Amino acid sequence: MQFKVGERVVHPAHGIGQIVKIEEKRLFGGEARLYYEVATQKNTIWVPIEAGKTVGLRPLMTRDDLARFRGILKSRPTALNKDHRLRHLEVMERLKQGSLQVVCEVVRDLTARTWQKPLNEADTISLRKAHEQLCHEWAAAKDVSTDQASEEIAALLLETRRNHETE
Known part of the structure; x- marks a missing residue:
């Protein structure tokens, strides 16, 4: 391109x-x-x-792309590898792709993991970096502050938790 x-x-x-x-x-x-x-x-x-x-x-993603990424954040989380070393390697490999879809999936899946138990240090850092990247791009696409973007993303993840936690 x-x-x-x-x-x-x-x-x-x-x-x-x-x-x-x-x-x-x-x-x-x-x-x-x-x-x-x-x-x-x-x-x-x-x-x-x-x-x-x-x-x-x-x-950079556009406003039109937001609906698709909202859908990813609200979709059923994917279970991650139970072995923390393998999980970290898999997450890092996925994030290297640079795809915003992958960033959304990683944020969703690592956030969902926090619903069961605390993340280890490597997962916490990966989640923080992916969430930060997502918030910055979300904010730029919507022309809002990163705080506003973070609030919207948090609301979507909360909806995901309500819809999928008991499944």
Whole structure:
């Protein structure tokens, strides 16, 4: 997928950013390649255009996408691996994909796990990071504060708990 200058994008490791320009660069003595210059909240990154998809660079979700993601958050949670090491590896692998659908599923599933027992430290960190990413993108798509986005997401997860906890 080709992005245009000015377009808002999401990088799985760096979060929300904006394409500032497209330029040819020669990095690390290699051949000159075209790069997206992406300004994020904390820094500027350069993503090779031909590697954009494999890196996980994707468009920011739109208001129209919200209904689908609300549905994911409200759907039945998926049971996670009981072995904490394997569970952590599986969650991290899923989050590396950069897909917002996966982020929603991880937030839903780890939150549901807290309904039975407390999370271990690794799961707590994974949930916090995924929830933070989801809130930032949700807020950007709706043009609201991250606190408002967090409240809406919490309400959806509470509805999920009411609908699926006893099943």
